[in-house]
Amino acid sequence: MNDPRQKTAGIEPAELAHSILIVGGGAAGITVAAELKRLQPQLDIAIVEPSESHSYQPGWTLVGAGTFTRKQTERREETLIPKGVAWIKAAVAQFLPDENHVRLSDGRTVRYAWLLACPGLKLDWARIEGLNDTLGKNGVCSNYRADTAEYSWRLIQDFRGGTALFTQPAMPIKCAGAPQKILYLMADHLRSKGRLSESKLEFCLAGEALFGVPFFVPPLQRAVDGYGIKVNYRHNLKAIDGPAKIAIFTATDEHGTTSEVTKRFDLIHVVPPQTGLDVVRESPLANADGWIDVDQATLRHVRYENVFALGDAASTSNAKTAAAVRIQAPIVVHNLIAAMKGEALTHAYDGYGSCPLTIAYGKIVLAEFAYGGKVTPSFPLDPRVPRRSMWYLKTKLLPWLYWSHMFKGRTFDIKHRERGW
Numbered sequence: 001m002n003d004p005r006q007k008t009a010g011i012e013p014a015e016l017a018h019s020i021l022i023v024g025g026g027a028a029g030i031t032v033a034a035e036l037k038r039l040q041p042q043l044d045i046a047i048v049e050p051s052e053s054h055s056y057q058p059g060w061t062l063v064g065a066g067t068f069t070r071k072q073t074e075r076r077e078e079t080l081i082p083k084g085v086a087w088i089k090a091a092v093a094q095f096l097p098d099e100n101h102v103r104l105s106d107g108r109t110v111r112y113a114w115l116l117a118c119p120g121l122k123l124d125w126a127r128i129e130g131l132n133d134t135l136g137k138n139g140v141c142s143n144y145r146a147d148t149a150e151y152s153w154r155l156i157q158d159f160r161g162g163t164a165l166f167t168q169p170a171m172p173i174k175c176a177g178a179p180q181k182i183l184y185l186m187a188d189h190l191r192s193k194g195r196l197s198e199s200k201l202e203f204c205l206a207g208e209a210l211f212g213v214p215f216f217v218p219p220l221q222r223a224v225d226g227y228g229i230k231v232n233y234r235h236n237l238k239a240i241d242g243p244a245k246i247a248i249f250t251a252t253d254e255h256g257t258t259s260e261v262t263k264r265f266d267l268i269h270v271v272p273p274q275t276g277l278d279v280v281r282e283s284p285l286a287n288a289d290g291w292i293d294v295d296q297a298t299l300r301h302v303r304y305e306n307v308f309a310l311g312d313a314a315s316t317s318n319a320k321t322a323a324a325v326r327i328q329a330p331i332v333v334h335n336l337i338a339a340m341k342g343e344a345l346t347h348a349y350d351g352y353g354s355c356p357l358t359i360a361y362g363k364i365v366l367a368e369f370a371y372g373g374k375v376t377p378s379f380p381l382d383p384r385v386p387r388r389s390m391w392y393l394k395t396k397l398l399p400w401l402y403w404s405h406m407f408k409g410r411t412f413d414i415k416h417r418e419r420g421w
């Protein structure tokens with residue numbers, strides 16, 4: 001008997017058709033597919049996903065810090081596609097929501113009754129002049145790619161003093177805390193090796209605050225002060241010359257005057273600018289900013305009733321995180337099932353996202369928040385306090401929950417809620 005998980009490339013007719021089409025087999029796509037199948041095994045579902053493997057991206061911070069190996073973060077896609085779900089191994093090249101189909105990179109089309117769009121976002125490495133030529137060598141690393149996260153750890157281990165720069169582009173980016181997590185972990189590593197005093201660490205960020213939710217700024221400021229890190233606000237990385245070890249920033253002062261600032265580095269950790277994927281930006285699904293235009297609560301598309309979106313690709317103003325996907329997925333699933341029955345959509349997303357801020361090895365400030373910067377912790381503990389228990393959550397519990405629960409369609413909601421401090 002044919003296993004529907006088999007790749008369909010090259011063995012299917014030019015036009016495919018599925019009742020529910022999921023675009024993107026990443027954190028969001030696998031989770032919704034698994035949950036839909038668990039609730040309604042008879043559903044005809046296909047996932048369009050070009051990659052052979054999927055990475056647990058929250059683990060890349062730990063790869064960059066030497067706590068995880070890259071292998072620990074990776075699984076073969078074929079082992080993740082839920083049983084009974086077809087895998088169309090291709091990329092969507094064009095969304096045609098007015099005709100209820102997508103065109104694939106190989107020219108085939110797929111018709112659908114319902115579309116769940118979750119193809120993630122674009123890491124725009126090319127927007128930084130010179131970066132593509134030097135990333136992964138000359139002291140230029142990034143935890144936003146698995147291979148260059150491994151390189152981060154090599155550089156950190158070999159660092160014998162000098163200048164280390166850490167960049168953060170304009171928001172939105174996935175996991176807004178990731179650019180500074182590796183900064184604190186490197187600082188802590190240098191301190192443990194007695195090398196912090198010979199090192200100059202600088203955080204160069206496009207924004208004007210250490211974190212978007214002001215409640216969490218004080219513990220981060222304490223970390224910055226404690227490690228002696230220099231913070232340069234309104235500094236946007238523009239170009240990089242790896243062999244010359246020079247980074248060029250566009251800096252804006254408080255009066256709005258811009259200038260070019262050149263900084264020398266021995267190590268630089270770069271976070272690329274991030275946008276909606278080109279295929280999304282060029283489609284009728286996109287809003288003016290290039291994200292899939294959904295209702296902030298129901299996650300249904302604002303113009304196409306048979307389209308839902310979630311994850312990094314969606315226009316929701318939450319923090320783009322796997323934690324957000326964990327909460328969004330059951331909402332999309334329940335609302336989709338209701339929509340298929342012609343019923344009202346009853347489930348609403350509150351904008352929950354979470355960011356485990358690694359202040360040091362073994363210490364995490366678990367930032368959990370929802371729309372409007374509401375602080376919504378899962379635990380009745382002051383979330384501003386760096387805790388070892390949250391380190392175990394990040395390094396042990398969350399990866400296990402991701403692979404063993406989310407990806408099996410088993411909803412788990414450690415109830416987060418607004419609490420006062």
Ligand SMILES: Cc1cc2nc3c(=O)[nH]c(=O)nc-3n(C[C@H](O)[C@H](O)[C@H](O)COP(=O)(O)OP(=O)(O)OC[C@H]3O[C@@H](n4cnc5c(N)ncnc54)[C@H](O)[C@@H]3O)c2cc1C
Nearest residue numbers: 024026027028057058092119120175311312320321322323
């Ligand atoms: C360094 C780093 C640290 C992070 N840390 C955390 C953290 O601590 N906590 C946390 O919760 N989150 C964290 N995240 C964010 C989290 O990993 C993402 O928010 C999450 O993976 C989003 O899921 P997604 O399904 O929307 O996107 P993805 O998981 O990226 O999946 C998108 C999928 O769509 C596929 N795709 C792309 N284009 C097409 C196309 N044209 N057609 C079909 N398929 C396509 C891709 O191949 C991919 O498989 C981190 C991310 C990074 C990079």
